[in-house]
Amino acid sequence: MQKALAYASEFNNRFVGELGEFLRIPSISTDEAYAHEVRRAADWLAQEFTRIGADTVTLHETGGHPIVLAEYRAGDELPTVLIYGHYDVQPPDPLDLWTTPPFEPTIRDGKLYARGSCDDKGQLFMHVKAVDAYLASGLPLPVNVVFVVEGEEESGSVHLRPFLEEHASDLDGDIVLISDTSMLGEGIPSVTYGLRGTTYVEVLLTGPNRDLHSGVYGGAVENPINVLARLIADLHDERHRVAIPGFYDDVRDLSDDERSEIRDLPFDADAWLRAVGVGAGRTEDGYTVLEATWARPALDVNGIWGGYQGRGAKTVLPAKAGAKISVRLVPDQQPDDVVALLKRHFEEHTPETTELTFRNLHGGHAVVVDREIPAMRAASDALEGVFGRKPAFIREGGTIPVVADFKQVLGLDTVLMGFGLNSDAIHSPNEHFGLDRFHQGIASSIRFLDAFGKRV
Amino acid sequence: MQKALAYASEFNNRFVGELGEFLRIPSISTDEAYAHEVRRAADWLAQEFTRIGADTVTLHETGGHPIVLAEYRAGDELPTVLIYGHYDVQPPDPLDLWTTPPFEPTIRDGKLYARGSCDDKGQLFMHVKAVDAYLASGLPLPVNVVFVVEGEEESGSVHLRPFLEEHASDLDGDIVLISDTSMLGEGIPSVTYGLRGTTYVEVLLTGPNRDLHSGVYGGAVENPINVLARLIADLHDERHRVAIPGFYDDVRDLSDDERSEIRDLPFDADAWLRAVGVGAGRTEDGYTVLEATWARPALDVNGIWGGYQGRGAKTVLPAKAGAKISVRLVPDQQPDDVVALLKRHFEEHTPETTELTFRNLHGGHAVVVDREIPAMRAASDALEGVFGRKPAFIREGGTIPVVADFKQVLGLDTVLMGFGLNSDAIHSPNEHFGLDRFHQGIASSIRFLDAFGKRV
Numbered sequence: 001m002q003k004a005l006a007y008a009s010e011f012n013n014r015f016v017g018e019l020g021e022f023l024r025i026p027s028i029s030t031d032e033a034y035a036h037e038v039r040r041a042a043d044w045l046a047q048e049f050t051r052i053g054a055d056t057v058t059l060h061e062t063g064g065h066p067i068v069l070a071e072y073r074a075g076d077e078l079p080t081v082l083i084y085g086h087y088d089v090q091p092p093d094p095l096d097l098w099t100t101p102p103f104e105p106t107i108r109d110g111k112l113y114a115r116g117s118c119d120d121k122g123q124l125f126m127h128v129k130a131v132d133a134y135l136a137s138g139l140p141l142p143v144n145v146v147f148v149v150e151g152e153e154e155s156g157s158v159h160l161r162p163f164l165e166e167h168a169s170d171l172d173g174d175i176v177l178i179s180d181t182s183m184l185g186e187g188i189p190s191v192t193y194g195l196r197g198t199t200y201v202e203v204l205l206t207g208p209n210r211d212l213h214s215g216v217y218g219g220a221v222e223n224p225i226n227v228l229a230r231l232i233a234d235l236h237d238e239r240h241r242v243a244i245p246g247f248y249d250d251v252r253d254l255s256d257d258e259r260s261e262i263r264d265l266p267f268d269a270d271a272w273l274r275a276v277g278v279g280a281g282r283t284e285d286g287y288t289v290l291e292a293t294w295a296r297p298a299l300d301v302n303g304i305w306g307g308y309q310g311r312g313a314k315t316v317l318p319a320k321a322g323a324k325i326s327v328r329l330v331p332d333q334q335p336d337d338v339v340a341l342l343k344r345h346f347e348e349h350t351p352e353t354t355e356l357t358f359r360n361l362h363g364g365h366a367v368v369v370d371r372e373i374p375a376m377r378a379a380s381d382a383l384e385g386v387f388g389r390k391p392a393f394i395r396e397g398g399t400i401p402v403v404a405d406f407k408q409v410l411g412l413d414t415v416l417m418g419f420g421l422n423s424d425a426i427h428s429p430n431e432h433f434g435l436d437r438f439h440q441g442i443a444s445s446i447r448f449l450d451a452f453g454k455r456v
Numbered sequence: 457m458q459k460a461l462a463y464a465s466e467f468n469n470r471f472v473g474e475l476g477e478f479l480r481i482p483s484i485s486t487d488e489a490y491a492h493e494v495r496r497a498a499d500w501l502a503q504e505f506t507r508i509g510a511d512t513v514t515l516h517e518t519g520g521h522p523i524v525l526a527e528y529r530a531g532d533e534l535p536t537v538l539i540y541g542h543y544d545v546q547p548p549d550p551l552d553l554w555t556t557p558p559f560e561p562t563i564r565d566g567k568l569y570a571r572g573s574c575d576d577k578g579q580l581f582m583h584v585k586a587v588d589a590y591l592a593s594g595l596p597l598p599v600n601v602v603f604v605v606e607g608e609e610e611s612g613s614v615h616l617r618p619f620l621e622e623h624a625s626d627l628d629g630d631i632v633l634i635s636d637t638s639m640l641g642e643g644i645p646s647v648t649y650g651l652r653g654t655t656y657v658e659v660l661l662t663g664p665n666r667d668l669h670s671g672v673y674g675g676a677v678e679n680p681i682n683v684l685a686r687l688i689a690d691l692h693d694e695r696h697r698v699a700i701p702g703f704y705d706d707v708r709d710l711s712d713d714e715r716s717e718i719r720d721l722p723f724d725a726d727a728w729l730r731a732v733g734v735g736a737g738r739t740e741d742g743y744t745v746l747e748a749t750w751a752r753p754a755l756d757v758n759g760i761w762g763g764y765q766g767r768g769a770k771t772v773l774p775a776k777a778g779a780k781i782s783v784r785l786v787p788d789q790q791p792d793d794v795v796a797l798l799k800r801h802f803e804e805h806t807p808e809t810t811e812l813t814f815r816n817l818h819g820g821h822a823v824v825v826d827r828e829i830p831a832m833r834a835a836s837d838a839l840e841g842v843f844g845r846k847p848a849f850i851r852e853g854g855t856i857p858v859v860a861d862f863k864q865v866l867g868l869d870t871v872l873m874g875f876g877l878n879s880d881a882i883h884s885p886n887e888h889f890g891l892d893r894f895h896q897g898i899a900s901s902i903r904f905l906d907a908f909g910k911r912v
Binding site for chain 1: 669671
């Protein structure tokens with residue numbers, strides 16, 4: 001293992017350059033106009049897997065973007081680590097807020113700026129380079145490694161679960177390893193054992209059959225924007241709880257032990273909020289910032305539109321208004337049940353003057369992993385080896401639906417060993433990833449594969 | 457007068473062609489990018505006034521778009537009619553809903569399709585052609601005519617009132633004549649004696665300093681869209697009344713006589729709503745469609761935006777959300793007072809987690825004109841002469857702020873003799889104007905000038 005670590009140190013700059021090639025491909029999976037770029041990213045990755053010595057590399061076609069499978073066999077008697085990641089990225093808009101273009105990777109102050117630098121091309125590539133370091137330095141891999149890399153994570157991973165179901169017998173691993181999460185803070189290695197789930201819906205309200213003059217019709221024709229505002233406002237109550245009846249029925253609340261553990265973590269909520277320009281947070285009454293974002297559901301409007309958005313004044317009574325709405329879920333909420341509750345809210349409260357179109361875009365279960373399993377201990381050892389301190393065991397507010405899928409379809413637990421920071425601006429302009437963390441991530445992966453091989 | 461009427465009939469096609477030239481100029485005053493086109497429309501109109509024989513034509517520079525003044529002197533002993541109109545137009549978007557391009561005038565089924573064909577280039581041009589018909593057929597004008605044509609009606613007429621104040625001594629007219637309103641229905645000549653006023657504001661809410669990942673921050677950071685939805689929802693109560701305290705304090709309610717008169721008008725509210733695809737209207741409780749749109753205030757959100765509006769799902773907790781909001785006013789509401797009420801609503805209810813920016817875009821007073829003045833009787837005679845039936849005296853929900861300005865600054869009443877139909881789609885895609893009404897309007901203008909000259 002030491003040889004692999006030394007190799008990774010020596011060729012770190014070259015690894016960064018290779019990552020840059022990967023980041024230059026605008027593989028935006030949510031926008032069909034970029035379908036060929038998503039494909040190009042898959043091809044690039046497959047070639048890279050082959051180049052560093054994979055036994056087999058396969059591009060699995062799906063109804064959407066392909067899944068890249070790469071196998072590195074070390075021995076039938078050895079355990080197998082499935083490493084999951086995604087090669088697609090979020091849309092980069094608003095483009096004018098980027099200091100340097102999102103698909104021209106640029107290093108400033110030791111950080112690599114590009115869409116996907118952290119989420120998730122950068123973090124996925126750490127594991128690719130860990131395997132590269134073993135093989136290139138002449139060492140056998142301490143475990144079998146199978147990469148499962150999809151191109152639809154940012155658009156709901158719709159084809160991954162069917163793929164896992166179809167290939168369940170081939171994917172005979174022992175654990176799943178994913179780096180697509182964040183550390184609690186700079187210099188605090190972290191293992192994430194809980195994730196929120198998500199649902200994402202789109203509602204469209206249609207009133208008149210065209211945009212009307214608000215002087216002529218205002219006061220007689222119901223305004224779809226006004227209706228939509230009311231429907232959205234009614235989703236929350238005064239305590240900042242979701243006001244849909246039955247919404248909290250399945251929510252598993254935090255235990256007192258977990259709450260006190262969370263409160264003991266080195267986390268400065270005020271500083272965390274200040275870093276994004278927020279003076280005062282707003283959580284569900286009775287919960288701290290960490291409790292609320294890690295273990296309580298949250299409903300957010302992700303986008304809203306209707307009528308005239310240009311400069312100046314246009315006195316229009318619009319024909320349509322729409323919104324994208326997501327709910328972050330916690331155990332034991334079922335995505336389909338929550339979508340049904342949302343749908344009922346909109347159906348029951350949309351007035352007869354307005355027509356509702358309700359679309360369910362995607363969803364995923366929340367997950368909590370047992371911290372006592374061998375892979376969790378291997379991750380702890382690996383991170384302690386790199387950082388010189390035991391990792392924090394944390395939860396995270398984001399969603400990686402495939403973690404639930406791996407459990408449900410393959411019966412596998414997942415170790416989430418993430419190296420992001422909340423300041424990395426993933427999903428935002430100027431996404432970046434610290435080069436120090438890229439290197440620490442490679443070293444942690446090298447150590448994890450070694451430690452897991454010995455523990456199982 | 458008969459010679460002028462005959463001339464107008466004979467050269468009607470040529471008049472339509474001339475109007476087409478005017479309509480080809482995209483004089484969108486609300487968008488600075490079109491400033492040179494607005495200027496081009498003013499120049500075109502000034503040349504037209506000169507061409508048909510004006511004594512003086514002046515382009516008055518303002519801080520915005522110029523005001524075109526054209527004088528046709530018939531004799532100091534004769535009364536003077538000020539004819540007001542506007543040469544600017546509404547933005548044409550959404551462009552994809554136009555059957556033919558908005559600035560390529562096209563005749564289909566006896567209707568002229570183009571942005572501005574009805575509002576207001578087409579209706580203004582009727583009066584230009586009425587004067588043209590008198591002069592070209594060799595008749596003296598029966599009254600002095602002064603055209604006052606602005607290029608900022610669609611963006612709030614901000615420079616017209618200062619202009620009127622500055623030139624009050626030169627503008628010594630007896631009545632103002634405007635065609636920028638609608639008829640009650642096809643074939644029903646109408647004189648409008650009441651208009652609603654308006655205020656138009658823009659609110660912007662800023663939360664975090666950048667768009668955030670809704671998984672990481674959702675539940676701890678207040679979402680500006682959710683806040684905006686609540687603030688908008690709270691603007692109305694269950695009875696569909698504006699819920700801001702004090703909002704109705706200055707509202708002059710309809711008298712029982714006026715209500716019964718309005719109910720006797722030949723107006724089919726259901727058909728009027730069906731024509732714009734609305735099955736059920738929604739008025740303030742206790743008021744009919746005509747009462748609500750003519751004589752009750754109405755608050756509409758004209759536009760809303762925030763977060764991700766593209767295809768698919770983007771899990772963003774947005775930094776900003778904004779809305780454009782207008783209120784239609786009735787006598788005796790003061791625009792500034794209503795803006796102050798709106799501002800207070802937003803200031804008092806915006807939570808400390810979010811920063812409010814409130815902008816007052818423009819406003820204008822409501823107006824009601826005495827129906828017994830000579831000019832109203834002249835209008836009635838003129839319309840009866842053209843249509844063979846007495847006109848309906850109606851009110852209208854839209855706003856022409858300059859009507860209040862003419863009264864306040866010059867002490868002049870206004871006759872609103874409009875030839876639009878609600879089905880003309882002004883402010884909407886596929887705006888059009890019936891060629892029959894264009895011709896009837898020219899004849900009505902010819903007759904009005906004659907009748908007013910005899911009555912005063």
